[in-house]
Amino acid sequence: xxxxxxxxxxxxxxxxxxxxxxxxxxxxxxxxxxxxxxxxxxxxxxxxxxxxxxxxxxxxxxxxxxxxxxxxxxxxxxxxxxxxxxxxxxxxxxxxxxxxxxxxxxxxxxxxxxxxxxxxxxxxxxxxxxxxxxxxxxxxxxxxxxxxxxxxxxxxxxxxxxxxxxxxxxxxxxxxxxxxxxxxxxxxxxxxxxxxxxxxxxxxxxxxxxxxxxxxxxxxxxxxxxxxxxxxxxxxxxxxxxxxxxxxxxxxxxxxxxxxxxxxxxxxxxxxxxxxxxxxxxxxxxxxxxxxxxxxxxxxxxxxxxxxxxxxxxxxxxxxxxxxxxxxxxxxxxxxxxxxxxxxxxxxxxxxxxxxxxxxxxxxxxxxxxxxxxxxxxxxxxxxxxxxxxxxxxxxxxxxxxxxxxxxxxxxxxxxxxxxxxxxxxxxxxxxxxxxxxxxxxxxxxxxxxxxxxxxxxxxxxxxxxxxxxxxxxxxxxxxxxxxxxxxxxxxxxxxxxxxxxxxxxxxxxxxxxxxxxxxxx
Ligand code: TNX
Numbered sequence: 001x002x003x004x005x006x007x008x009x010x011x012x013x014x015x016x017x018x019x020x021x022x023x024x025x026x027x028x029x030x031x032x033x034x035x036x037x038x039x040x041x042x043x044x045x046x047x048x049x050x051x052x053x054x055x056x057x058x059x060x061x062x063x064x065x066x067x068x069x070x071x072x073x074x075x076x077x078x079x080x081x082x083x084x085x086x087x088x089x090x091x092x093x094x095x096x097x098x099x100x101x102x103x104x105x106x107x108x109x110x111x112x113x114x115x116x117x118x119x120x121x122x123x124x125x126x127x128x129x130x131x132x133x134x135x136x137x138x139x140x141x142x143x144x145x146x147x148x149x150x151x152x153x154x155x156x157x158x159x160x161x162x163x164x165x166x167x168x169x170x171x172x173x174x175x176x177x178x179x180x181x182x183x184x185x186x187x188x189x190x191x192x193x194x195x196x197x198x199x200x201x202x203x204x205x206x207x208x209x210x211x212x213x214x215x216x217x218x219x220x221x222x223x224x225x226x227x228x229x230x231x232x233x234x235x236x237x238x239x240x241x242x243x244x245x246x247x248x249x250x251x252x253x254x255x256x257x258x259x260x261x262x263x264x265x266x267x268x269x270x271x272x273x274x275x276x277x278x279x280x281x282x283x284x285x286x287x288x289x290x291x292x293x294x295x296x297x298x299x300x301x302x303x304x305x306x307x308x309x310x311x312x313x314x315x316x317x318x319x320x321x322x323x324x325x326x327x328x329x330x331x332x333x334x335x336x337x338x339x340x341x342x343x344x345x346x347x348x349x350x351x352x353x354x355x356x357x358x359x360x361x362x363x364x365x366x367x368x369x370x371x372x373x374x375x376x377x378x379x380x381x382x383x384x385x386x387x388x389x390x391x392x393x394x395x396x397x398x399x400x401x402x403x404x405x406x407x408x409x410x411x412x413x414x415x416x417x418x419x420x421x422x423x424x425x426x427x428x429x430x431x432x433x434x435x436x437x438x439x440x441x442x443x444x445x446x447x448x449x450x451x452x453x454x455x456x457x458x459x460x461x462x463x464x465x466x467x468x469x470x471x472x473x474x475x476x477x478x479x480x481x482x483x484x485x486x487x488x489x490x491x492x493x494x495x496x497x498x499x500x501x502x503x504x505x506x507x508x509x510x511x512x513x514x515x516x517x518x519x520x521x522x
Contacts, residue, residue, distance in 0.1 A: 020045070020117045023158035027522040029495035030139050031471050032198055032478035033488075034164040035110075044115050046141075046155040047093065048079050053086035055098035061127050062097050068253065069095075069134045078150035092118045095137075101125050109200070109255075110165025113137065115157050128255045129165075132198045136162060139499070143519050146502040158522050168432070170395060170446025171477035172201030172259070173404070173470060175462070176453040178208035178270075179291070180230050181237035186459040188250050193467070193505065195254040197474035202251055203259040203326060203448060209269035209288045209296055213238045214260065218311040219275065225287070226270035231454055233289045244319055252321070259359065260316050263328025264309065265335050265343050269296040277304050291454045294333035300343040310350050317354035324374070325351050330361035341367045348373055365390065374445060378403075381436035388438060393445040396432045402473060404451040404465045408508055414455050415465055424510040428472035428489060431481050449473045460506040467500060467507035468493055495520060 023043040030037075052066045066083035073081055090096035100123050103112060111124040111133035122133040140158060144151040173194055175182065191202060206214045212226035215238060227238035239247065248258045268278075269288045276284040280299040288296075298305050313325060327347050332340055344360065344367035351358045358364075358373040362383035365375050368390070375387030376395040384394050396402065399419045406422040407415040433441040449470055456462055471493060475484060494514040500507050509515055 020159075021156060023156060023522045025115070025140070025158035025160035025162075025522065027520065028140050028158060029492035029520075030136055030162075031489075031492055031496055032475035033483050033492070034136065034162045035480060035483070036163045037160060038162075039158070039160040040116070042117050042159040043156045044117055044120055044159060045093075045153075046073075046077070046079075046095075046120075046157070047153070048077075050079065050093055050095065051082045051084055051091075052095045052097065053084060053090040055096075056085045056087060058097070058099040059085045061099065062130055064253065065127050065131050065134070066097060068131075069137075072134075072138070073145070076145050076147040076149070076151045077153070077155060090119060090121075094119060096121045097130050098123045099125065099127070099130070105163075106165050108169070109198075110163075111136070113162040113164070115140075115159045115161075117159060120157060128200070131195075131255045132164070133162075135196055135198055136164065138196070143498045143502055146499055166198070166478045167480055168444065168446035168477045170201055170448070171199045171474060172203055172395070172446065172448035173199060173466070173473075174203035174205055174261075174397075174448055174450035176205040176208070176405075176451060176456075177213050178205055178211045178230070179453040180232075180234070180457045181211060181213060181227075182453075182459070182462070183237075184239065184243055184247060186462065187247055189459055190462060190466075191247075191251050191254055191256055193463070193503070194256060194470070194474075196503075197471050198478050199470075199474050200255055201257050201259060201446075201448065203261060203450070204247075205261045205263065205450075205452075207262045207264075207270060207328075208267045209293070210290075211236045211238075212270040212274065214244055214316065215240045216312050216315050217241070218315065219308065221274040222271060222312075224274075226274035229287050229289055231289055231291055232457075234457075241315070241319055248319065248321065257322040257324075258320065259322055259324045259326050260320055261326035261328055261359075262312055262316065263330065264347065265298040265300055265340065266294060266296055266330065266332030267328055268298050271298070271308075272296055275308070277302075278308060294331045297332055297335040298343075300335060300339040306346060306350070309347055310353075313347075313350050313354050313356075317351075317356050320356070323357050324359050325354075325356040326359040326376075327351060327364070328361060329364040330378070332363070337366060359395065362387065365392070376448065377436070377439070378450070381439065384436065385438040388443045394439055394443050395445050396435060396439075396447045397450055398430075398435060401427055401430050401435075402447060402449045404449050404469055405454070405456065408510065412508075414461055416452075416454065422469070423512060424468055424472065424493075424508070425486055425490070425512050427469040428476070428484075429486055430476070431484075432476065433481065447473060447477045463506045464508055467505050468496070468510070468513070471496065490514060
């Protein structure tokens with residue numbers, strides 16, 4: 001053997017014998033905070049030889065989620081990670097994904113992550129759990145894993161075990177694409193950021209006074225005319241049915257359900273401007289580009305209104321694999337209650353006839369709620385309680401805590417402040433189960449953070465208002481209340497600042513958070 005090759009052999013021999021670096025998984029900053037973490041104080045190294053091994057029986061169910069992870073890792077590591085079946089033994093140095101019903105505590109979305117020096121094992125009952133576990137692994141890897149270009153290793157993970165599952169099954173956000181329209185690219189970007197924090201529902205507010213944003217083939221003028229503008233008089237826009245399906249598909253790949261909302265009977269000026277027959281006086285209204293609320297209503301006494309609702313909901317239901325259609329129902333100030341109640345009752349029947357469950361803003365609790373109708377609390381606990389008394393489940397979106405369009409403080413230039421300012425600590429420090437008397441854990445489906453877009457015009461502004469508050473809401477939805485402490489959270493969030501920055505997120509650097517300037521060494 002030549003001298004140089006002996007040296008090469010010795011060099012790799014030394015490398016192979018290098019003991020794993022001690023690392024403490026308890027020092028890592030994971031958001032949402034996992035239910036339990038146990039440290040074993042060593043490390044696993046992901047290398048160019050690492051593969052994603054999937055238990056044979058689960059291969060078809062997990063292949064695309066494995067590929068999602070491999071694609072994500074490729075950007076910054078440059079590694080061509082293979083997604084393959086393990087054929088019994090996953091081998092050393094790999095990721096190993098498997099499905100098992102054994103641990104019932106994990107539910108539909110939980111996972112167990114066991115990292116040893118030799119293997120990263122991720123097991124769950126369902127593929128959604130594997131997906132959420134992947135987000136945890138991302139957060140355990142060095143910050144540069146989020147870079148868009150190839151970076152230097154080493155790619156170390158602290159060893160230990162994480163046992164984790166969500167407190168609430170519904171963890172959502174809402175984008176108002178009406179007041180200002182946002183492109184499919186923007187919506188996908190938002191979906192990716194939601195997925196990072198284990199959120200699983202994106203509610204799209206698709207119709208309002210200022211714009212109609214989803215193509216309805218049987219009523220084409222809704223988008224041709226009703227979609228042609230937005231707040232401030234910009235050109236607006238809409239999603240074709242094909243584009244909407246693409247959003248649904250992209251979200252589903254990230255275990256996020258899309259919930260479409262058609263707001264009615266109020267917040268309907270865009271429809272009323274597009275079709276004269278929907279107005280009680282038979283005259284089309286003018287398009288509206290202001291920001292006032294509560295002035296429009298469908299004509300609840302006309303039969304054509306119900307034909308319209310049936311056509312719209314029918315087309316939307318056919319495009320929507322998720323179980324829910326949101327019917328709005330908020331701020332119908334010019335619809336007398338005697339007309340509002342039968343309208344909401346009838347619309348619930350229409351939605352149900354298309355095989356979907358109803359969600360509506362808290363005002364719908366004035367009507368007779370049908371089985372499985374869900375009430376979304378935004379303003380009045382009293383309404384939400386009315387819903388609970390009728391047996392409805394509640395989604396919590398209290399404006400005082402969960403509204404992402406509220407300004408952080410008096411210096412915030414974007415957003416509104418009709419409930420006051422909502423700083424990052426205030427958005428975090430609350431408990432769904434004790435927020436409002438008469439609404440307890442068993443009545444609550446989960447939480448949702450709406451981002452209304454009267455003042456929001458592009459993705460940077462979306463990010464600035466959503467982050468970092470949305471990360472805190474994600475933790476409220478996922479982590480048990482007993483584990484949530486602001487003093488602990490703010491440090492983890494401070495470390496996440498580097499991750500958000502690396503992902504190019506334009507977030508609000510609240511003075512209340514100790515933003516890290518360099519990555520802590522676990
Ligand atoms: C109230 S929340 C509204 C929206 C506005 C928002 C602004 C709700 C159901 N209605 O129409 O955009 O406040 O914060």
